Amino acid sequence: MTSSPAQQKQAPRAAGRRVMKLDERLAGYKGVWVFVEYERGQVHPVSWELLGEGRKLADALNVELAAVLLGSPSDAIRDCCDQAIHFGADLCYLACHPTLKDYRNAPYTTVLTELVNRYCPEILLLGATTLGRDLAGSVATTLKTGLTADCTGLVIDPENRGLAATRPTFGGSLLCTIVTLNYRPQMATVRPRVMAMPVADATRTGRVVEHPVAIVEESIATKILEFIPDDRVAEAQLPFADIIVSGGRGMKRQDNFRLIHDLARVLGAEVGASRPVIQAGWVGPERQVGQSGKTVRPRLYIAAGISGAVQHRVGMDKSDVIVAINEDANAPIFDFAHYGIVGNAMTILPALTQAFTEHLKARKRAG
DSSP states (O other), X not given: OOOOHHHHHHHHHHHHHHHHHHHHHHTTOOOEEEEEOEETTEEOXXXXXXXXXXXXXXXXXXXXXXXXXXXXXXXXXHHHHHHHHHTTOSEEEEEEXXXXXXXXXXXXXXXXXXXXXXXXXXXXXXXXXXXXXHHHHHHHHHHTOOEEEEEXXXXXXXXXXEEEEEEEEGGGTXXXXXXXXSSSSEEEEEOTTSSOOOOOOTTOOOEEEEOOOOOOGGGOSOOOOOOOOOTTTTSXXXXXXXXXXXEOGGGOSGGGGHHHHHHHHHHTOEEEEOHHHHHHTSSOGGGBBXXXXXXXXXXEEEEESOXXXXXXXXXXTXXXXXXXXXXXXXXXXXXXXXXXXXXXXXXXXXXXXXXXHHHHXXXXXXX
């Protein structure tokens, strides 16, 4: 945005008064919050991952880390408060009411906004899930604050206590860091498996703050008519696979992609793919790894014929071990892969499949 010469002349005085007023107002916001996504007795794993990251942010700011739980009254949701404390929270804000039994945007937005306005956290984190994205946008709009979506990195600026949230942009070709200096809370969503799962400490203790909810069912426009379980729930989920074999455009054609499937079958792995492969229709979109696909964190990630552009990298570079296979010795993926094999994937993949097959047979014979 540009300004006229007259506006530019007046800017220093106006900005000075505005910053002083905002500083006084923002000083009352303290603490890091993580919204714990709880549905039908289950907590989404991204909530525990965010508590691990939130613990680091809270320690950097020297403030408390709080979990926020919304749902219907039950022993299970209270047990989740204990779990949140074991995963790093100092306290848990708990709001229980029959209207919160199933997620609906209106009551959840109302209650979470009430909590923020009453207790004033400086940072609020949510998972970038279907539920989290829907809720985060509504809460940020209601609070008139900033929201950075699909973050891959969160750090604290020690000079101004600001949350520096990094996310891919321009189709994943660049990374940008966004700050919300003049509004609170600073909000961000993070995809599952981007942050490491913390280790639970059953010896940790904390407190639970119960928030009264005064919503009547008649005031909510949306109604839950029926719950239909996801028919894919029994299938292996790519973001939670221990081993993934992915193929890219360097596989040349669709027929060659069977080599990816062959190796994955021997390793008991999931099959992944880069965006060009999805766009070519070689495999379904549920197999895409990257900024516009799935974020994964396996113990072993084998990338065959994938160049390693930023769009793909942000979806898999937190893998424990990355093995890259590419004919181009200068491919970007070799800059961050743990092991690199320069060569034709159509030759190397069958050799790996054979080697792993023989190794597994030998282990089986040995008992």
